[in-house]
Amino acid sequence: MEGKPEKKGLPEPVKAYKNMDFINSPDARTIRILAEFLEPMHRFNKNNIYDTIVFFGSARTLDPRKAEQKLEEIQVRIAASEQDPPDPALQEELEYAKNQVFLARYYDDAVELARRMTEWSKSLNSIHRFVVCSGGGPGMMEAANKGALEAKGMSIGLNISLPMEQFSNPYITPELNFEFHYFFMRKYWFVYLAKALVIFPGGYGTLDELFETLTLIQTEKVKKEMPIVIYGKEYWDQVINLEALVKYGAISKKDLELVKFCDSVDEAYNYLKDELTRIHLNNE
Numbered sequence: 001m002e003g004k005p006e007k008k009g010l011p012e013p014v015k016a017y018k019n020m021d022f023i024n025s026p027d028a029r030t031i032r033i034l035a036e037f038l039e040p041m042h043r044f045n046k047n048n049i050y051d052t053i054v055f056f057g058s059a060r061t062l063d064p065r066k067a068e069q070k071l072e073e074i075q076v077r078i079a080a081s082e083q084d085p086p087d088p089a090l091q092e093e094l095e096y097a098k099n100q101v102f103l104a105r106y107y108d109d110a111v112e113l114a115r116r117m118t119e120w121s122k123s124l125n126s127i128h129r130f131v132v133c134s135g136g137g138p139g140m141m142e143a144a145n146k147g148a149l150e151a152k153g154m155s156i157g158l159n160i161s162l163p164m165e166q167f168s169n170p171y172i173t174p175e176l177n178f179e180f181h182y183f184f185m186r187k188y189w190f191v192y193l194a195k196a197l198v199i200f201p202g203g204y205g206t207l208d209e210l211f212e213t214l215t216l217i218q219t220e221k222v223k224k225e226m227p228i229v230i231y232g233k234e235y236w237d238q239v240i241n242l243e244a245l246v247k248y249g250a251i252s253k254k255d256l257e258l259v260k261f262c263d264s265v266d267e268a269y270n271y272l273k274d275e276l277t278r279i280h281l282n283n284e
Contacts, residue, residue: 052133057140057200067104114147145171
């Protein structure tokens with residue numbers, strides 16, 4: 001009697017959500033977008049994060065100690081070259097280093113403001129926690145997370161994968177360290193939980209985040225009242241001119257009330273504390 005023919009085995013099929021070729025393909029883009037919406041929501045809910053104070057600012061800003069060190073190194077190189085006038089390339093490096101020292105003073109201010117806001121938040125007997133949130137990278141973002149950690153508080157880092165500059169700073173609460181691919185999903189999480197924004201000196205990214213948020217508030221796509229501090233008038237007066245926008249009718253004078261320019265930690269701290277108390281705490 002002939003035996004039954006052997007059944008040829010088929011390879012085990014791969015479930016769609018485990019098929020990385022598919023997940024990373026253009027056809028699965030909506031799934032990846034949805035993941036960047038749902039996975040952060042899961043972690044925020046798990047950690048009872050419903051209110052944030054978002055700090056924006058340049059990734060290129062140095063800790064003041066590092067900025068001073070770089071300036072001194074260039075000054076030593078110029079002195080050693082004994083050229084008069086100095087080599088133009090070295091002179092350019094010197095000017096850049098001096099500007100880095102100028103910006104570095106805001107690093108310490110960001111640390112101190114984040115520390116004080118975190119200490120105040122921790123003292124509240126409230127459902128609101130006002131957790132410090134940054135873009136998760138170096139520079140001003142690092143300073144904000146560092147300040148929260150110095151106050152022994154939690155802080156959030158909403159990082160994004162970029163070809164340069166961006167890497168997670170070491171001060172973020174580990175379970176609240178995120179890595180996004182899509183800018184618009186990262187921006188959603190910046191704004192959705194935010195109860196206040198603090199805009200430290202920065203570049204294209206900082207300007208983008210500031211003006212997109214102002215546009216959302218101006219057009220009432222964001223309906224909540226949200227204090228916005230623009231920190232460092234000496235820097236920002238050279239970079240943006242909101243009064244000119246009013247002068248030429250591009251915005252109304254009332255739109256200027258959407259922001260508060262501050263020049264000291266005390267001023268920013270008192271403004272944010274008073275506004276957050278008025279908006280969120282007085283009626284509890």
